[in-house]
Amino acid sequence: MNYSKCKIITKDGSSTFRIDRLKESYHSIHGAVTESNFIYVNEGFNFWNLQNPNKTCRILELGYGTGLMTYLTLLEASKKRKKVVFTSLEAFPLTNVEIKLLGYNDLFQDSNTTIDFNTFSKLSWDKLVLPTNFFKLTKKQIRFEDFNPQTSFDLIYYDAFGAHAQPELWNSECMKKCFDLLSNKGVWVSYCAKGSVRRGLNEAGFSTQRLPGPPGKREMLRAIKS
Ligand SMILES: C[S@@+](CC[C@H](N)C(=O)[O-])C[C@H]1O[C@@H](n2cnc3c(N)ncnc32)[C@H](O)[C@@H]1O
Numbered sequence: 433m434n435y436s437k438c439k440i441i442t443k444d445g446s447s448t449f450r451i452d453r454l455k456e457s458y459h460s461i462h463g464a465v466t467e468s469n470f471i472y473v474n475e476g477f478n479f480w481n482l483q484n485p486n487k488t489c490r491i492l493e494l495g496y497g498t499g500l501m502t503y504l505t506l507l508e509a510s511k512k513r514k515k516v517v518f519t520s521l522e523a524f525p526l527t528n529v530e531i532k533l534l535g536y537n538d539l540f541q542d543s544n545t546t547i548d549f550n551t552f553s554k555l556s557w558d559k560l561v562l563p564t565n566f567f568k569l570t571k572k573q574i575r576f577e578d579f580n581p582q583t584s585f586d587l588i589y590y591d592a593f594g595a596h597a598q599p600e601l602w603n604s605e606c607m608k609k610c611f612d613l614l615s616n617k618g619v620w621v622s623y624c625a626k627g628s629v630r631r632g633l634n635e636a637g638f639s640t641q642r643l644p645g646p647p648g649k650r651e652m653l654r655a656i657k658s
Contacts, residue, residue, distance in 0.1 A: 433524040439533055442466075443647070447534045448498065449526075454597040458497045460623070462648025465539070467623065468501045470646035472589045473508050475654055476621035480587045481514055483617070488515040492613060493589040494576050494601070496522035498531055499553045501589060502569065503540070506552070509566040510545045517568045519585070523575045528554055576601065576609075584615045590622040595629065604632035611636040611657055618657045625651035 437449040444463030451457070460467035480489055489509075493502060502520050509516040537549040547563045555561045557571050572579070576592070577600075588610050592601040600606075602624065610620050610633075620633065625642060630653060633640050638655035645652040 437530070446500075446536075446539060448500075449530070449534070451593075454593055456593040456597050459500065460646065460648055462646065464500060465504070467646045467649070468504050471621055471623050471652050472501050472591070473504050475643060475652065476587055476589060476619060477505055477508060477516075479621075479654070480619050481512065484586070487586075488517060489587060490517045490583070490585045490615075491519070491587045491589065492585040493518070493520040493591060495591040495593075496520040496525070496571050497591070498526060498534055498536070499549075500534075500536060501591065502571075503536070503549055503552055506547075506564060506567045506569075507540070507543055507545055510564055513566060515566050519570045519572065519581075521572050521574055521576050521579055523573070525557065525571075525573055576606070581613070584618070585613055586615050586618050588614060588618070588620045590620055590624070595624070595626055602626070602629050602632070604635050607632035607638070608636040610655075611638060614657045616657060620653075620655040620657075622653050623649065625649075625653050629653065 435451045435453045437451050439447050440450045441447050442461050442464045444466045446464040448457050448459040448464040531553045540549050557573050560570050562568055592598050595602040630640050633655045639658045640655045642651045
């Protein structure tokens with residue numbers, strides 16, 4: 433996936449990359465930070481935390497990309513003093529130079545955390561690292577299709593590029609794989625609200641919910657392993 437990318441400024445002022453060849457961007461053009469917080473941190477992480485106040489949350493992200501969603505989850509974990517073990521998969525890592533271009537370090541300068549975004553984004557791949565007392569991270573350079581872990585997860589952030597660009601990541605086999613990767617009552621969240629994806633999730637055994645989406649997006653999906 434060695435397509436050329438250009439930096440764009442989204443509507444909330446935060447930047448992201450756009451890949452014209454795929455007609456895709458790494459985050460919503462209506463707000464990269466807004467979308468990531470709305471869908472993944474609030475409807476995913478905070479939703480799971482409400483049901484499991486005293487448990488460590490084991491999160492799997494499909495698509496580390498810029499690291500923005502991972503870092504926003506780290507900030508929320510620090511704020512809530514909630515322990516997180518985070519695994520993020522990325523088949524085509526961006527370079528540190530590309531990530532730096534997005535200027536996220538300046539965006540989070542006032543965040544009350546022990547690690548700034550630039551230091552965070554240079555953490556090693558394929559190794560367990562502990563950027564804060566609350567956050568254990570493994571970034572894995574691997575395709576989701578090839579990932580076969582021994583452990584299970586409580587929450588999946590499913591953030592592949594759209595189905596028109598990567599149909600192979602939205603089929604019912606992938607939804608079944610997510611189901612198998614999750615613990616009982618585990619939660620799957622995504623920006624995607626496509627009927628075919630929802631049907632794949634239901635077929636896999638999930639209970640699904642269509643929720644109001646972030647700015648610029650009518651709906652999003654959340655699925656629960658029940
Ligand atoms: C929408 S972007 C993810 C954005 C990311 N969550 C962030 O906060 O920047 C989708 C990501 O999935 C990655 N990807 C594409 N195919 C993949 C695959 N088969 N397995 C794992 N990652 C993949 C892409 O390289 C890209 O970084």
